[in-house]
Amino acid sequence: MKYIATTEDQTFTIEIRPNNQVVVNDESFAADFQSVAGQPIYSLLLDGQSYEALIYSRESPIQVLLRGQLFDVIVEDERQARLRQSTGGVQAQSGEYHLKAPMPGLIVSIPVTEGQDVEKGGNLIILESMKMQNELKAPRAGRISRLRVKPGDSVDQNQVLLTLI
């Protein structure tokens, strides 16, 4: 199976062969790869070199926490990569974005109003949880289409707080 892995603006062609052979950009390695005790911890022996990493694979990009450093890796098989190339590789920047509460807490303040334009990284909502005030920021520029909470509200985890278009 051939995959294209992209991280830190670098692209790797990685082929996984039977018998624990991994070919990275035409270089071949012996790879022994195991998950540890059913946890998202993985151990890799690559030509005898030992690496251990925490890997979160539920969403793309896959997050790899390796020796205290975090890497976001997008992994596609050949077909997916071809498909993306043919559509020009442009990620949709439009569509609705629902800001969800990352944890239960109390809405302290909302520095934006409905209909307001916000910049990427602008503060949308101040949520208090674990005795800290946390700033929830806009992941991209857009307009606030709907506010679903008001200051003083208690919110549950993953509750939608506002919608950005």
Added chain:
Amino acid sequence: MFKKVLIANRGEIAVRILRACKELGLQTVAVYSEADRAAVHVRQCDEAYLLGPPPARDSYLRGDKIIEIAKKSGAGAIHPGYGFLAERDDFAQAVIDAGLVFIGPRPSAIAAMGDKGVARATVASAGVPVVPGTEAEGNLSDEQLLALAPDIGFPLLIKATAGGGGKGMREVRSLEEMPGLLQAARREAEASFGNGNVYLEKLLLNARHIEFQILADDHGNVIHLGERECSLQRRHQKLLEEAPSPFMNEELRERMGQVACKAARAVDYLNAGTIEFLVDKDENYYFLEMNTRLQVEHPVTELVTGVDIVKEQIRIARGRKMRYSQEDIRLNGWAIECRINAEDPYSNFMPSIGVLNSVIPPTGPGVRVDTGVFAGLEITPYYDSLISKLICWGETRGEAILRMRRALEEYRILGVKTNIPFHQRIMDSHRFIAGQFDTRFVEERFAMHEANAEREQLTTIAAIMATLVAHRESQQAAEIIRPATRDTSNWKWVGRWERMQR
């Protein structure tokens, strides 16, 4: 003399106090909220009583209930730990009024140091230098503060009179932005402490936050246990502490230590306390505040002095003389503490909640872990995000750093995101290794993704590992949808099976 101690706290500090009590042969009483039934302190204390629902105001802040439980259970003393009721003079007084011993300072000292304005006026009159500001002038209106600000000079800090831990604190760079920041600070102070009063203080640039541990007994003895370097902070929250400070020299330590003891004597201090100073690059030091309690970071002092501060607290509370005089205190080696918080350093230190699937703490020479968590425990949003303190000792600062690197790599906490990668980056940072940092370092001159040679090499490994995981998952998905393999048609098989059932 009391034989049973009620521990009015939770988490790692409750466990820490419990350990001291056990070593002294004292009976222990735990209190807990509904969220903490399975907590370590509840299971390991001799007795445990429910306080109420999870929010702190319904449980760990219920001073009346705690005193009632102490009396009912026959506890002779209450240790408040840090946070919650630790710096409430009315609670300390109520404990004493109930005929119990409060393991901490006298209520009058808590009150004097608790109001920052009074604190600074008190120590200033004892000849201790303080940072220029308006704290001694009482509670001023926004108009008065705006009028005084140019005299103090920018940048300056707005601080909450009743505050602590960075709450209600704002930094002001110019007069124009000050009105908005004043409002924000008052709002936060009101929400956190029920008191919206604020004052202004000059912001010292390139300043270090250095604090002195004090012990004082009821026999007139006041000693200091040297300093702790607490400059590595983010939004005024300490993240990493060390003892001694790489900035300190013997002569300055002696001078500041004496001043710290003087400040403690000024309020007739008893038990353990901490005097915080800001120190500029020319070795000018200013009194910041006094914390009238056991500090989160007390273990670094314990490791370099050999003094068990909690046991000494209990000894002092029993009315006995301290076991040490100033001459007995010698600093041996170096200790560093990393606060392990349930926070994601890759997304703006956002708190992370969830169930801890697995916790494997580091062990081995020179490593100490103070914690109250275990696999299966849920990290809830009700309390702060500190889940563990990792403390490493070394003969030299260099050895302590290398040991901390090793211990951080061993530490495995799964289920929530932690700031362990942040500490690993700090341990690799040249400026930290060289001791070149101040209170602004984390916010202004530090990045989680710093290009380095190791990262170059690890990028390939990360790509391989991610691909192997993706491959494994797509294989597993294929297993699930693949039809069962039988040598006959499934229709035929069902027919035979049905006939067999007749």
